[in-house]
Amino acid sequence: MKLGIPRALLYYRYDVLWETFFKELGIETVLSPKTDKNIMDRGAFYSIDEACLSSKLYLGHVDSLIGKCDAIFIPRIATFQNDGVLCTRFEGLYDIVCNTFREQNLRFIPLNVDEQQKISEEKGYINLGIELGFSKREAKRAYQCGLKAHLKAQKEKQLLQENALKQPDAVKILVVAHAYNLYDEYIGVPVVEKLKELGALAIFADHLDPAIARSKYTEICKDVPWIMSRELLGSIAYYHDQIDGIILMTAFPCGPDSMLNEMIIRRIKDLPILNLLQDSQDGNAGVDTRLESFVDIIRFRKGDFL
Numbered sequence: 001m002k003l004g005i006p007r008a009l010l011y012y013r014y015d016v017l018w019e020t021f022f023k024e025l026g027i028e029t030v031l032s033p034k035t036d037k038n039i040m041d042r043g044a045f046y047s048i049d050e051a052c053l054s055s056k057l058y059l060g061h062v063d064s065l066i067g068k069c070d071a072i073f074i075p076r077i078a079t080f081q082n083d084g085v086l087c088t089r090f091e092g093l094y095d096i097v098c099n100t101f102r103e104q105n106l107r108f109i110p111l112n113v114d115e116q117q118k119i120s121e122e123k124g125y126i127n128l129g130i131e132l133g134f135s136k137r138e139a140k141r142a143y144q145c146g147l148k149a150h151l152k153a154q155k156e157k158q159l160l161q162e163n164a165l166k167q168p169d170a171v172k173i174l175v176v177a178h179a180y181n182l183y184d185e186y187i188g189v190p191v192v193e194k195l196k197e198l199g200a201l202a203i204f205a206d207h208l209d210p211a212i213a214r215s216k217y218t219e220i221c222k223d224v225p226w227i228m229s230r231e232l233l234g235s236i237a238y239y240h241d242q243i244d245g246i247i248l249m250t251a252f253p254c255g256p257d258s259m260l261n262e263m264i265i266r267r268i269k270d271l272p273i274l275n276l277l278q279d280s281q282d283g284n285a286g287v288d289t290r291l292e293s294f295v296d297i298i299r300f301r302k303g304d305f306l
């Protein structure tokens with residue numbers, strides 16, 4: 001069987017785990033291409049107007065896999081901790097995809113994780129392996145290999161970032177964004193590339209170990225229900241004294257981020273903050289100008305122009 005994986009949403013968090021898990025089981029996978037205009041347009045075509053840009057892109061990525069695989073892997077992750085929730089889009093993703101593509105006669109394979117309903121991550125992967133025709137033992141072993149690779153990759157990312165932060169003169173800007181926005185060719189990559197062109201060092205919120213981030217978010221706000229928003233907040237608390245500014249990058253219209261960003265702007269008063277709302281419009285000229293001004297402001301604060 002050839003299994004399609006949409007390169008969107010939780011792929012950017014669990015890419016190593018998923019790829020290792022399926023490889024260990026001997027399942028061939030095919031990844032949807034990087035986001036382009038066609039994927040964006042197809043995603044918008046399948047979505048309701050109110051959907052966030054990230055979930056529109058997801059549907060575009062599912063569409064791009066049609067005809068290239070025998071089944072498409074769709075995670076349904078409601079919670080992966082005993083407290084806190086994920087954005088409802090992640091819980092509803094499998095049903096949204098099944099309903100949207102109901103006439104195309106596609107096969108979708110879910111991964112169900114809901115810690116609060118006693119379906120742990122490990123149990124979810126074992127169930128997935130069994131559904132794919134493997135024994136419990138084989139599925140458990142594949143999951144453990146995947147988890148090990150995932151944790152190793154996470155550690156390496158953090159270490160790389162810790163080293164980058166040691167550069168004394170660099171303009172260091174923490175980009176606070178969900179990984180699926182930050183690394184998407186359409187949403188985050190142009191922003192990161194522009195920062196590089198401007199000579200600034202982008203620090204990525206998701207490079208911090210999520211467990212450390214979750215242990216620190218209460219330093220900024222105690223009442224945040226969304227687990228991934230807690231991690232973003234925790235990254236600000238962790239990196240606060242090592243950075244020169246913060247970019248809050250959000251995919252329009254995101255409910256959790258709009259609340260979170262407002263709160264961050266009110267509570268973090270000693271660092272410049274740029275609030276970037278990314279939508280599906282073509283062209284990046286407006287964003288580029290705002291990034292240029294923002295980096296200039298930081299340089300003035302650091303005394304680079306004196």
Ligand code: SF4
Nearest residue numbers: 052054087089254255
């Ligand atoms: S958190 Fe925001 S951007 Fe992410 S899926 Fe939910 S609504 Fe979309």
